[in-house]
Amino acid sequence: MSDVIKTDVLIIGAGPCGLFAAFELGLLDMKAHFVDILDKVGGQCAELYPEKPIYDIPGIPHVSGQGLTDALMEQIKPFHPTFHLGEMIETVEKIGDPAFRCTTDAGKVFECKVLVIAAGGGSFQPKRPPVPGIEAYEGTSVHYAVRKMETFRDKNVLIVGGGDSALDWTLNLHPLAKRITLLHRRDDFRAAPHSVERMRALVADGKMDLRIGQVTALSGADGQLTGATVKGNDNNVSEIACDTMLPFFGLTMKLGPVANWGIALENNLVPVETSAFETNVPGIFAIGDINTYPGKIKLILCGFHEGALMSQKAHRYVYPDKRLVFQYTTSSSSLQKKLGVN
Amino acid sequence: MAKIHFVDHKGETRTVEIENGATVMEAAIRNSIPGIEAECGGACACATCHVYVDEAWREKVGSPTPMEEDMLDFGFDVRPNSRLSCQIKVSDELDGLVVSTPERQA
Numbered sequence: 001m002s003d004v005i006k007t008d009v010l011i012i013g014a015g016p017c018g019l020f021a022a023f024e025l026g027l028l029d030m031k032a033h034f035v036d037i038l039d040k041v042g043g044q045c046a047e048l049y050p051e052k053p054i055y056d057i058p059g060i061p062h063v064s065g066q067g068l069t070d071a072l073m074e075q076i077k078p079f080h081p082t083f084h085l086g087e088m089i090e091t092v093e094k095i096g097d098p099a100f101r102c103t104t105d106a107g108k109v110f111e112c113k114v115l116v117i118a119a120g121g122g123s124f125q126p127k128r129p130p131v132p133g134i135e136a137y138e139g140t141s142v143h144y145a146v147r148k149m150e151t152f153r154d155k156n157v158l159i160v161g162g163g164d165s166a167l168d169w170t171l172n173l174h175p176l177a178k179r180i181t182l183l184h185r186r187d188d189f190r191a192a193p194h195s196v197e198r199m200r201a202l203v204a205d206g207k208m209d210l211r212i213g214q215v216t217a218l219s220g221a222d223g224q225l226t227g228a229t230v231k232g233n234d235n236n237v238s239e240i241a242c243d244t245m246l247p248f249f250g251l252t253m254k255l256g257p258v259a260n261w262g263i264a265l266e267n268n269l270v271p272v273e274t275s276a277f278e279t280n281v282p283g284i285f286a287i288g289d290i291n292t293y294p295g296k297i298k299l300i301l302c303g304f305h306e307g308a309l310m311s312q313k314a315h316r317y318v319y320p321d322k323r324l325v326f327q328y329t330t331s332s333s334s335l336q337k338k339l340g341v342n
Numbered sequence: 343m344a345k346i347h348f349v350d351h352k353g354e355t356r357t358v359e360i361e362n363g364a365t366v367m368e369a370a371i372r373n374s375i376p377g378i379e380a381e382c383g384g385a386c387a388c389a390t391c392h393v394y395v396d397e398a399w400r401e402k403v404g405s406p407t408p409m410e411e412d413m414l415d416f417g418f419d420v421r422p423n424s425r426l427s428c429q430i431k432v433s434d435e436l437d438g439l440v441v442s443t444p445e446r447q448a
Contacts, residue, residue, distance in 0.1 A: 048387040121381055130418050130446045162415050185420050190412045214419065250416040252390065252448040253381055298383055 003109075007033040007082075008318045010102055010112035012089050015043020017288030017303030018118030019072040024311035026079030027335055030318050033112075034081055035104055037088045037123040042069030044120055044289075045300075047251060058301055068300075078340045084108060088123055092261040098283025098317055114314040117263075117270060117279075117286040118303070121253030129160070129247050131215055141225035142218075142245045146173070151244075154178045158228055158240055160215060161248030167191035169246060170199055174208055181209040181240055183230060211240065218245075258290075266292055276313030277306045283317055285310045344437040348375045348393075351445040360432050366441060367391040367428035377443030384428040389416035390447040391427040396440035403430055403439070419444060 009025055011018045014036040022032040040046055045054075045065035053062045063071065087104040092115065095101045102110045126144035128134060134142060146152070146169055157177045159170050162184040168191070170182045182199065189196045202208045216237070217229040227241045255268045263279045263286075264271055270279055270286035274293050278285050287310055288303035296302075315324050329335045336342035346369045348356045360369035370378035370391070379390035386409055395403045400423055406414060410429050414420050427441065 044382070044387075048382060049385060052385065052387065127416065127448045130444075185415060186411075188411075190415060216419075249418070249448075250389070252388075 004101075005033060005108065005110045007031055007110060007112050009033075009114045009116060009314060010035065010089075010100070010110050011081075011116045011118055012036075013043060013118040013120055013288070013290075014038075014041040014083060014085070015118060015120050015288065016045055016068060016072055016300045017120075017307055018043070018116070019069070019076055020304045021116055021118060021287060021307030021310060022076045022079055022081045023072075024308045025314060026076065026081075027329070027338060028311055028315045028324065029338075030114075030311070030314060032079070032081045032116075033084065033110060035084045035087050035089050035102075035108075035110075037086065037125075039086045041073060041083060041085070042066065045069050047124060054300070056299065056301060078338060088256065090257050092284075094262075094281075098281075100283065113283065113318050115284045116307075116310060116314075117258060117284065117290055118288045118307075119256075119258065120289045122255040122258070122268070122290070123253065124251040125254050125256075126247075127249040127252045129215060129249060131218055133218060137218060137220060137223055137225050137245070140223035141220065141243060142247065144247065146246070149173065149176060152177050155244040156242045157181070158183060158242035158245045159248070160184070160245065162186070162189040162191065163248060163250070164191045164195065165248040166246075167195040167199055169248075170208070171195060171202075174202060179208065181211060181242065183211045183213060183215065183228075183240070185212070185214050186233070187212050213238075215245075215247075275309065277310045278313060285314065344432045344434065344439065346370075346432070346436075347438070347440045348377075349440065349442040350375075350377055351443065362433050364432050365428050366393065366430040366432060366439070367426075369432065370427060370443075375443065377445070377447065378427060379447045380428060381448075386410055386413055386426060386429055389413045389426060392417040392420075392447060393425055393427045393430075393441040393443055394421060395423045395425050395430075396442070397423065399436070399439050399441075402435055417444075418446070418448075 008030040009032045011034045014034045046069050050066035087106045089102045090105050091103045093101045100115050152173045153176045156179050158181050160183045174180050203210045213230040213232040215228045216231050220226040227239050269292035272286050272291045287306035289298045358373040367380050381390045382388035
């Protein structure tokens with residue numbers, strides 16, 4: 001077993017609400033570690049709408065999803081939170097009153113006094129095209145991400161999609177693969193224009209194929225793909241021979257392992273009380289989009305408020321013998337010292 | 343108010359009423375219409391509220407904006423009458439609108 005990481009608070013989900021919670025916890029001298037399944041911080045803001053504007057953050061007339069993420073990272077810097085990205089908490093075990101042992105899918109083990117679930121809509125997972133029987137090829141012939149480029153050497157690869165992932169991997173795998181076919185539902189691409197230009201040049205030189213249409217069926221046996229049936233926009237059906245397929249249809253959110261931790265759930269959300277946003281398990285809190293209570297609205301600003309109230313209660317668990325005196329950052333020299341501004 | 347008819351993949355129709363100004367997605371979510379997930383809550387950021395607009399209504403409903411067209415790339419079995427229901431605003435003109443929902447959004 002790997003070394004156990006001990007922390008006051010473990011936050012699941014590095015979206016805006018989780019990030020701001022680290023600020024509120026930090027002001028009260030609690031150290032936070034983050035685990036997030038994405039390979040970057042920011043949650044939905046960074047993954048779904050990095051460039052889309054947000055107009056309802058108090059005091060900030062407009063900011064992009066990525067801009068808000070960057071600003072929050074700057075704000076919590078004085079508290080040195082630690083991030084464990086690309087991992088997902090799989091198991092949570094109660095080991096104290098309260099204290100929890102949490103293990104990631106990569107085998108990393110945390111021991112924390114307080115667990116904060118700030119997992120938004122759940123964990124992001126690649127969207128699986130609803131093609132009948134696709135499960136049989138997953139992991140052998142159908143891959144939703146490129147982990148090792150070597151896997152694709154000398155393969156007939158069918159890449160499906162029209163965004164940056166599809167185009168980037170088309171260009172990167174092209175020198176390695178036997179043949180690349182890019183399939184997209186329309187002859188318009190969301191990907192960066194220079195990638196699209198490079199792809200079109202390869203097609204013009206006969207070095208790869210571009211097809212317009214959508215996959216309707218797969219053929220093969222024993223997990224080994226041999227071809228895909230494709231319906232064109234003219235409704236003509238044809239076959240593309242391939243032994244490997246990479247579908248890039250973005251990500252979807254699934255609640256995931258939260259359901260197995262003994263916490264009460266309600267319609268895939270975590271019910272909490274509204275004085276500290278604690279779940280039915282003392283010491284486990286839920287803030288942001290993943291919680292529910294009477295009057296709940298899924299706004300980032302509400303998640304910020306939830307994080308502040310959660311931190312007050314968390315302090316009682318982390319420092320049972322210390323009395324918490326409420327202070328303002330505008331006037332408290334001790335808070336300003338923690339923030340490194342005084 | 344407008345009536346919206348949702349036809350699921352098995353052909354079963356559910357009819358709901360919704361006030362003008364709301365979206366077809368909201369009409370579906372508030373009434374627990376199966377086949378609409380709306381993960382992003384209506385930000386045109388996820389393509390899990392994909393519907394097919396009945397042919398008779400296509401002209402009135404109109405076509406997707408370029409942003410919506412981009413998001414439709416994340417949908418499955420996208421057809422010429424595909425729309426994201428969070429981008430269809432309800433008005434008197436759409437009273438009686440018929441849309442069908444796919445078997446799965448993702």
